Structure formats: structure tokens, C-alpha cells
Amino acid sequence: MLPKKMDICCVILPLLLIVSCGFDITAGLRCYCSDCPSNECDAGEGGRCVTAITKMGGTREDKIRYRCLKEEKIYIRVQEGKMQGGTPHCMVSAQKEDVNNIICCSGPDLCNQHLRPTYAPATVRPGDENSEAKLQFGTAELVIFIACPVLIVSILFMVLFFAYHQCQRNRHGYQLPNDASQETMPFVQQGQSSSTLREMMYEYSGSGSGLPLLVQRTIARQIQVRETIGKGRYGEVYRGRWRGENVAVKIFPSREERSWFREAEIYQTVMLRHENILGFIAADNKDNGTWTQLWLITDYHENGSLFDYLNRTVVSISGMLKLSLSASCGLAHLHMEIIGTEVHAGKPAIAHRDLKSKNILVKNNGTCCIADLGLAVRHDIATDSVDIAPNNRVGTKRYMAPEVLDESINMTHFESFKRADVYAFGLVLWEITRRCSLGGIVEEYQLPYYDMVQSDPSLEEMRKVVCEEKHRPAIPNRWHSHESLRVMARLMKECWYHNAAARLTTLRIKKTLASIANQEDMKI
Structure with a gap:
């Protein structure tokens, strides 16, 4: 029996010990x-x-x-x-x-x-895919709904804007011809050093409307500008050099773009080129990123304007007639209308509107050419209307005709502008004739009405003198002692009649001056 009791104790005692120590046997x-x-x-x-x-x-x-x-x-x-x-x-x-x-x-x-x-990266749950797609689709629809009309209107506006400007350029002939690249590329690429301005004008200007635009731009970018030779209200004039030749460069500020474009446009009128109208070469713009210059390049005449020439030069009777006749030829060609044919376009009649001695240049051969066509107007024969420049410029008050000063001129009638030019040309004839030496006697150079108004007269002053008091420049007595000077005096009086309809035409002035010149040549 004892061994059995000892075995039980051996089992129970360890269990009691484990329990007493706080351990769980099943832990x-x-x-x-x-x-x-x-x-x-x-x-x-x-x-x-x-x-x-x-x-x-x-x-x-x-x-x-x-x-x-x-x-x-x-x-x-x-x-x-x-x-x-x-x-x-x-x-x-x-x-x-x-x-x-x-x-x-x-x-x-x-x-x-x-x-x-x-956490795992966020993913789109299957149940949320449709809702998110719906949200994105709705936003895209909204953007398209708003953006499309705006885009369409913007594109339409741009198309109309460029179409309008292209139409204007096509209407007046100032655009790059479609075949310009084919016609001018040899000149541009090869840079023919033997070509002169005169040769190119002869080659390209058969229509009398100037060089192709691509050639104009090429020339303009090759010009070296030198000294200033003149200054006006709307730009400065410089002497420039191109391949050893002198050219005149008229530079307009960017705010005068309309005046620049208008003058270039007039100069390129078909069949305008004439020996007594300033030769147009090119028009271009120069932009350096901060400012823009608008260039108008023409022939250079070292004698300068008729105003400058008469100030420093006394002329003979033949010299007087040469200046007067050549100026009248230029004005007559400007006023003349040339009817076109099916093959060749015609030339419209053009009125200058700012004719004066400062806008007429003197060539080396003693003849004149008319310049500064920025205010010119053209006659549209198809509609019988006047193409007036879209700017606010007015002519020089000292040379304004009576009907311009009192504002009674009919702006819709082209003949009115031609008659105003004739009045101004009569004053120019007076300036030329005063500097003609006869028997060693010559008057000092003066502007018309120098003794009646101040140096920069107002419209009111000119209106009072010309329209109300009806004064005209005085005719010296010595002119009546010589036939040519007497005819010149009568001719200029018929140019500055108060009644515009009674004034001479430029063709009649030209013929009268040619007749006087022939008589003087016969005397020699």
C-alpha cells in the first residue's frame, strides 16, 4: 500500500506546486x-x-x-x-x-x-467606378458646353478680321502676289550685285505699280540709313544707301501706321509711275521687339524740296519754266484718269490735297517731281465716289483753297479736290516766279501770304484773308515788262479764282506752260 500512496503524492504534489505558483497547465x-x-x-x-x-x-x-x-x-x-x-x-x-x-x-x-x-493603396471600388465616371463625364460635358461656343466665336472673329484686311489689301493692290516667290526668288537668293534700282524698276514695273512686295522687303532690309534730310509732322526722312545708290527713307512711327499704309498704297496705284512723280521703291516695317518703324523708300534727290531749292537758288526764265512745266506735268498725270482694257487695268484719277513747295522735289536736271501722297484721294469711276484716307490729317492751311477754309467744298464730288489742287499749284507758281532773275532783279524767297499772316497761321487767319477779304499774293510790277512773266502772272491768277469752277484744269496749265517754254526756246 505504501508504494501506491507515494506514487499519488508524487503526482499531486507537483500539481499543487504549479497551482500555488499561479501557472495554468492549459496555458x-x-x-x-x-x-x-x-x-x-x-x-x-x-x-x-x-x-x-x-x-x-x-x-x-x-x-x-x-x-x-x-x-x-x-x-x-x-x-x-x-x-x-x-x-x-x-x-x-x-x-x-x-x-x-x-x-x-x-x-x-x-x-x-x-x-x-x-494601409493598402486606395483603389477604385467596383461600386464607385460608375459614379466616378459619371462625375468625370458630367464635368467634361460642362467644359465642352462652355468652351466650344467661345472657341467657335473666337475662330470666326479671327477669320473675319483677317478676311477684312486681306480684302482691303486686295482692293487697293497692296498685297504679296501669289507668284511673287517665283518671280523674285532669283533676285533674293542670288543677290545680283549688278542690278540697279533703275534696272529693276524697268524689269518689274511694266504696270507702273511698283516692285513686287517680296523685292521691296528685300531691298528695305539691305538699306543703311545715314543722315537726316527732312522732318515733317508724320515722319522723318533720311538718306540711305543701297548697293552704292542713294535712296530716301521716310520713317513713320508705329502710331502713324494708317498714314504709312495709305501713302504706300497710293504710290503703288497701277500706272502711277511718271518721271514727274516721286519714284516709289519699297515699303516695309522694322521691329526690334520694343518698337516698330514703318519705312517708305523712294528715290533720293539731293537738291531737296522746291522750298529748299528756291531759298538758296535764283533761277533764269528757262529754269523757271522748266520747274513749272515739269511740276504741272506731274500734277496733270496725277489728276488724269486712264481707262483700262480687258488686258491692262486703268489708272484712277488722284488728287493730292496737300500740294505745296515742300512736297515737290527738285531733280539734278532742274525738273520737279511731286511727292508726299499720304493725303491723296482717288476717284472710283465705277461708283463715282471718292476714296478718302481713313485718318484725321488735313492739308497745310497756308495753301488751302477758299472752299476748304470755309468748309463749303463738296466732299463727295471728286472734281472739288482737283480744283483745290489747282489753287495750291497757283501759289507754287508764284513762289517759283518770284525767284526768277530779270535784268539782275529778283525778289527774295517768301511763302504765299507772308505779308498778311504769321509764320504758322491759324484757320481763322487764313479764312479771313482768303475767304472774307479775298486777298491773293501780290504780283510785282516788273513781271509786266516781260512776256513770259506776264503770262505766268495771268496763269497763276486763273488758278486761284475764288470760284473753284472757274479755275483752269491741270491739262490747260500744262499746255500753256509748254507754249511759253517753246517760245523761249525759239528766242534762243
């Missing part, structure tokens, strides 16, 4: 527990320790929980054809991986205490 995996009083829990044999993280809505902090997972929760499941161990508590739905995550571990004790689960 398994110990886990860290955030919800347990002692911060530990028993997962049992085959259990798991769990750490779970959850994104809390409305706050920036995540909630982390630690707990145990018993063995009975574990099972074997089939996934993608493979046998895998797992538990629903240790796995997160793919739809919630961006807001929940769980990590399980099976040892050692408290293995989950330092685990830190992270």
Missing part, C-alpha cells in the same frame, strides 16, 4: 491585449496574436487594437486553386484595404505588441 500563446485589464490575453494552443489598424472617419488618427484569436477560429480555405491557411479575422476585404488592415502572428509570446499594420 498556450500569450498575446498583447489593448482591451484586457492586465494588457495580456491567452490565445491558447494553436491560437494567434492579432494587431488591427482602422482609419477613423472625421479624425486624423488611426485606431490600433491588440487581441487574441482562438484556435477554433482558424480553418483551411481554398483560394485561387491552392490550399492556404487563414482566418477571416486575419484577412481584410479588398474593398476595405485602404481603411483597415490586420496582422496575425503565432509566436513568440506578445509577438503582436510591436506590429504596425499599414
Whole structure:
């Protein structure tokens, strides 16, 4: 009996010792527990320790929980054809991986205490795809609905704008010809050093409308500007050099683009080219990024204007007639209308509107050419209308005809502008004739009405003298002692009649001056 009692004691005593020491014979995996009083829990044999993280809505902090997972929760499941161990508590739905995550571990004790689960990247949930697509589609529709009309209107406006300007250029003949590149490319590329301006004018200007625009631009970019030779209200004139030849460069500021364009446009009128009208070479613009210059390039005449020439030069009777006749030829060609044919376009009648001695240049051969066509107007024979420049410029007050000063001129009747030119030309004849030497006697140069108005007269002053008092420049007595000067005096008086309809035509002036010149030649 004793051995049996001793065996029982051997079994019971160790058990009592274990119990007294606080150990559980059935204890398994110990886990860290955030919800347990002692911060530990028993997962049992085959259990798991769990750490779970959850994104809390409305706050920036995540909630982390630690707990145990018993063995009975574990099972074997089939996934993608493979046998895998797992538990629903240790796995997160793919739809919630961006807001929940769980990590399980099976040892050692408290293995989950330092685990830190992270979220999976956010993915579009199957249920949200349609709604997101609908939102994007709705936004795209809104953008298209707003942007399309604006884009269409903008494109339409740009098309109309460029069409209008192209129509204007085509109407007045100031555009790059379609075949310009074919016609001028040899000149542009090869840079024929033997070509002179005179040769090119002869080659290209059969129509009398100037050089092709591409050639104009090529010439303009090769010009070296030298000293200033004149200054006016709307631009400065410089002497320039092109391939060893002198040219005149009239530079307009960008604010005077209309005046620049108008003058270039008039100069390129078909069949305008004439030996007594300033030779037009090119028009171009120069832009350096901060400012723009508008260039008008013409023939250069070193004698300058008739005003400058008469100030420093005394002329003979033949010289007087040469200046007067050549100027009248230029004005007559300007006023003349040339009827076109089916093959060749005609030339419209043109009125100058700012004729004066400063706008007439003197060539080296003693003849004149008319310049500064920025205020000129053309007669449209098809509609019997006047093409008036779209700017606010007015002529020189000292040379304005009575009907212009008192504003009684008929602006819709083209003949009115031609008659105003004749009045101004009569004053120019008076300036020329005063500088004619006869028997060693000659008057000093003066402007018309120099003894009646101040140097820069106002419209009121000129209106009072010309329209109300009907004064005209005085005729010196010595002119009556010579036949040619007497005819000149009568001619200029017939040019400045107060009644515009009674004035001579430019063709009659030209013929009368030619007759006087022939008589003088016969005397020689």
C-alpha cells in the first residue's frame, strides 16, 4: 500500500506546486491585449496574436487594437486553386484595404505588441467606378458646353478680321502676289550685285505699280540709313544707301501706321509711275521687339524740296519754266484718269490735297517731281465716289483753297479736290516766279501770304484773308515788262479764282506752260 500512496503524492504534489505558483497547465500563446485589464490575453494552443489598424472617419488618427484569436477560429480555405491557411479575422476585404488592415502572428509570446499594420493603396471600388465616371463625364460635358461656343466665336472673329484686311489689301493692290516667290526668288537668293534700282524698276514695273512686295522687303532690309534730310509732322526722312545708290527713307512711327499704309498704297496705284512723280521703291516695317518703324523708300534727290531749292537758288526764265512745266506735268498725270482694257487695268484719277513747295522735289536736271501722297484721294469711276484716307490729317492751311477754309467744298464730288489742287499749284507758281532773275532783279524767297499772316497761321487767319477779304499774293510790277512773266502772272491768277469752277484744269496749265517754254526756246 505504501508504494501506491507515494506514487499519488508524487503526482499531486507537483500539481499543487504549479497551482500555488499561479501557472495554468492549459496555458498556450500569450498575446498583447489593448482591451484586457492586465494588457495580456491567452490565445491558447494553436491560437494567434492579432494587431488591427482602422482609419477613423472625421479624425486624423488611426485606431490600433491588440487581441487574441482562438484556435477554433482558424480553418483551411481554398483560394485561387491552392490550399492556404487563414482566418477571416486575419484577412481584410479588398474593398476595405485602404481603411483597415490586420496582422496575425503565432509566436513568440506578445509577438503582436510591436506590429504596425499599414494601409493598402486606395483603389477604385467596383461600386464607385460608375459614379466616378459619371462625375468625370458630367464635368467634361460642362467644359465642352462652355468652351466650344467661345472657341467657335473666337475662330470666326479671327477669320473675319483677317478676311477684312486681306480684302482691303486686295482692293487697293497692296498685297504679296501669289507668284511673287517665283518671280523674285532669283533676285533674293542670288543677290545680283549688278542690278540697279533703275534696272529693276524697268524689269518689274511694266504696270507702273511698283516692285513686287517680296523685292521691296528685300531691298528695305539691305538699306543703311545715314543722315537726316527732312522732318515733317508724320515722319522723318533720311538718306540711305543701297548697293552704292542713294535712296530716301521716310520713317513713320508705329502710331502713324494708317498714314504709312495709305501713302504706300497710293504710290503703288497701277500706272502711277511718271518721271514727274516721286519714284516709289519699297515699303516695309522694322521691329526690334520694343518698337516698330514703318519705312517708305523712294528715290533720293539731293537738291531737296522746291522750298529748299528756291531759298538758296535764283533761277533764269528757262529754269523757271522748266520747274513749272515739269511740276504741272506731274500734277496733270496725277489728276488724269486712264481707262483700262480687258488686258491692262486703268489708272484712277488722284488728287493730292496737300500740294505745296515742300512736297515737290527738285531733280539734278532742274525738273520737279511731286511727292508726299499720304493725303491723296482717288476717284472710283465705277461708283463715282471718292476714296478718302481713313485718318484725321488735313492739308497745310497756308495753301488751302477758299472752299476748304470755309468748309463749303463738296466732299463727295471728286472734281472739288482737283480744283483745290489747282489753287495750291497757283501759289507754287508764284513762289517759283518770284525767284526768277530779270535784268539782275529778283525778289527774295517768301511763302504765299507772308505779308498778311504769321509764320504758322491759324484757320481763322487764313479764312479771313482768303475767304472774307479775298486777298491773293501780290504780283510785282516788273513781271509786266516781260512776256513770259506776264503770262505766268495771268496763269497763276486763273488758278486761284475764288470760284473753284472757274479755275483752269491741270491739262490747260500744262499746255500753256509748254507754249511759253517753246517760245523761249525759239528766242534762243
